[in-house]
Amino acid sequence: MTTTFPFSYPNIYNNITSTKPHTHLTSPLSLLPNCTSLNEFKQIQAYSIKTHLQNDIFILSKFINLCTLNPNAAKMEYAHQLFDIISEPDIILFNYMARGYARSDTPLAAFLLFVRVLWVGIFPDYYTFPSLLKACAKGKGLDEGKQLHCFAVKYGLNDDIYVCPALINMYIECNDIGSGGLIFGRIVDPCVISYNAIISGYVRASEPNKALSMFRELQAKKLEPTYVTMLGVLSSCGLLGALDLGKWVHGYVKEHGFDQYVKVNTGLIDMYAKCGSLDDADSVFESMAFKDTPAWSAMIMTYALHGQGVRAISLFENMRKARVQPDGITFLGLINACNHAGWVEKGWKYFNSMRDEYGINPGIKHYGCLLDLLGRAGCLDEAYKFVEELPIKPTLLLWRTLLAACSSHGNVDMAERVIGRIFELDDSHSGDYVILSNMCARAGRLKDVIHLRKLMKDKRVAKLPGCSMIEVNNRVHEFFSGDGTHAEHRELHEALDMLFEKLKLVGYVPETSLVHYADMNEEEKEIALRYHSEKLAIAFGLINTPPGTAIRVVKNIRVCRDCHSAAKLISLISGRKIILRDVQRFHHFNSGKCSCGDYW
Numbered sequence: 001m002t003t004t005f006p007f008s009y010p011n012i013y014n015n016i017t018s019t020k021p022h023t024h025l026t027s028p029l030s031l032l033p034n035c036t037s038l039n040e041f042k043q044i045q046a047y048s049i050k051t052h053l054q055n056d057i058f059i060l061s062k063f064i065n066l067c068t069l070n071p072n073a074a075k076m077e078y079a080h081q082l083f084d085i086i087s088e089p090d091i092i093l094f095n096y097m098a099r100g101y102a103r104s105d106t107p108l109a110a111f112l113l114f115v116r117v118l119w120v121g122i123f124p125d126y127y128t129f130p131s132l133l134k135a136c137a138k139g140k141g142l143d144e145g146k147q148l149h150c151f152a153v154k155y156g157l158n159d160d161i162y163v164c165p166a167l168i169n170m171y172i173e174c175n176d177i178g179s180g181g182l183i184f185g186r187i188v189d190p191c192v193i194s195y196n197a198i199i200s201g202y203v204r205a206s207e208p209n210k211a212l213s214m215f216r217e218l219q220a221k222k223l224e225p226t227y228v229t230m231l232g233v234l235s236s237c238g239l240l241g242a243l244d245l246g247k248w249v250h251g252y253v254k255e256h257g258f259d260q261y262v263k264v265n266t267g268l269i270d271m272y273a274k275c276g277s278l279d280d281a282d283s284v285f286e287s288m289a290f291k292d293t294p295a296w297s298a299m300i301m302t303y304a305l306h307g308q309g310v311r312a313i314s315l316f317e318n319m320r321k322a323r324v325q326p327d328g329i330t331f332l333g334l335i336n337a338c339n340h341a342g343w344v345e346k347g348w349k350y351f352n353s354m355r356d357e358y359g360i361n362p363g364i365k366h367y368g369c370l371l372d373l374l375g376r377a378g379c380l381d382e383a384y385k386f387v388e389e390l391p392i393k394p395t396l397l398l399w400r401t402l403l404a405a406c407s408s409h410g411n412v413d414m415a416e417r418v419i420g421r422i423f424e425l426d427d428s429h430s431g432d433y434v435i436l437s438n439m440c441a442r443a444g445r446l447k448d449v450i451h452l453r454k455l456m457k458d459k460r461v462a463k464l465p466g467c468s469m470i471e472v473n474n475r476v477h478e479f480f481s482g483d484g485t486h487a488e489h490r491e492l493h494e495a496l497d498m499l500f501e502k503l504k505l506v507g508y509v510p511e512t513s514l515v516h517y518a519d520m521n522e523e524e525k526e527i528a529l530r531y532h533s534e535k536l537a538i539a540f541g542l543i544n545t546p547p548g549t550a551i552r553v554v555k556n557i558r559v560c561r562d563c564h565s566a567a568k569l570i571s572l573i574s575g576r577k578i579i580l581r582d583v584q585r586f587h588h589f590n591s592g593k594c595s596c597g598d599y600w
Helices: 028-034 038-050 057-067 073-085 091-102 109-119 128-138 142-154 163-173 177-185 192-204 208-220 227-240 243-255 262-274 278-287 293-305 309-321 328-341 344-356 364-376 380-388 396-408 412-425 430-442 446-458 487-505 522-530 533-544 561-574
Strands: 467-472 475-480 551-555 578-581 586-590
Touching: 057 073, 057 091, 073 091, 073 109, 091 109, 091 128, 109 128, 128 142, 128 163, 142 163, 163 177, 163 192, 177 192, 192 208, 192 227, 208 227, 227 243, 227 262, 243 262, 243 467, 262 278, 262 293, 278 293, 293 309, 293 328, 309 328, 328 344, 328 364, 344 364, 364 380, 364 396, 380 396, 380 412, 396 412, 396 430, 412 430, 430 446, 467 533, 475 533, 487 522, 487 533, 487 561, 533 551, 533 561, 533 578, 561 578, 561 586
Parallel strands: 551 578
Antiparallel strands: 467 475, 467 551, 578 586
16 A cells, blocks of 8 residues: 555544554655645655654754744744754754744744753854844844844854854844944955845934945945845835835836846835835836735835825725735725725725735734724724723823823823823833823813923933934035024024014914923913924925925924824925824825814
């Protein structure tokens, strides 16, 4: 009787009765390429036991290698069990395990296993450290990463072409940007891989100017960039909102053939989206010969952030017709689209369908986006219940999202409950104090305002200043709230004063109720509002760009009601389009109206 591959046999372990080798049987190795699930892996292992090959080191290593290529929790547990079976594992087998853990949800388990293999006298090689350092980066294990750095120095591998970039990435991912920069700085002749590591690291650390500086240095050294380099550069342009620079990079991408990569085209969509150019993002998407899930998702998210909810949902329907499987990012874009349009029922529909129809478990961002949708729509009790009943422990992000909703709707009582939960986790963030203090001021609770300001002072919590950026003549200019009072901004100060006199003629009334300082009179409050960072950036753009040019501004916090009202009127009297990106979304101001419909 000929034995065949037993995928269809349940409980195959109970069927193993043979006690002699079956040399005529199919080799388990020939079956592995067709294996697609953990259950099939286990059946092949059972087959290897039946054919007396269960202790064959070569076969076991193949099992471990395949399990760790695209790991999940079950695959890593199975691979670890196989690793433990081997009486004398070598460093190659450990490297497979380290790679798998670096890609898994339990990355620091690689470090614990590393300690074990060192104990039994297995020594690391060139391939060991990159995977272990990636695991530390993913798990934010700075202490473990520093120990690995010491090991790399001990074994003389710290200057290796692959170890160095992994060290840079580890330090930057663990928020030690200085150490990452120092390692890069001591490389005598950095290769493109090292440049890619430092550029990507600076992007993740929200240091786009440093990333672009590294790209210019790479070009000066006549090194050939890779598509990874271009992804980092495009992300930097997006973070800065630097459209002109982004268009130059787009030209560079086409000239050097990087537009053949789907990831680069997706990066272009994301860059144009963040720079406020919806038409350019559309153009890139439509020109793509092949569109994968990330490309569709990027375009759906683009429409969502620009307040184009109908187009986002329409594109999702086209995605389904094209039989492209959505992922978590796709649904994040859809819920965001509902959020910015106030579509509560549709938001719930997509939130539920991602799990019920597509088997995608919601992540913290999905919970946060749906919570924001409920909060903006004024469903505060439902939002609070939603957070309380989450299957995960609520994070600071979720509580702060709810706090912002309480502020929007003036619910001080709920805000006090929410901030109590926030302070249990972190009492050092200035924004929390400012939101509650402003709410108390609007409610006339001046004693509470004084108490909160004293609390901030006692805890040495500094208020985060509003910052806005605008690109003019290929240079990004930064403005901070209050800069208009500085002597070096005298020309801008005067232009802004004249602009606001014109605004008052068309109905602008400063919302001085937003300024909560008892020692300020109405005129002083008006001046404080006038010199908000986005107003300074817009005025700078009006002075320094040709008539008819769109003005694009990026802000680090949410735009206030007064600046939103002023921007609408500035677009009316100047005949300019103003595209403002704040921490939440895009606002397209044109002819006295905003794309958000005053719902943001």
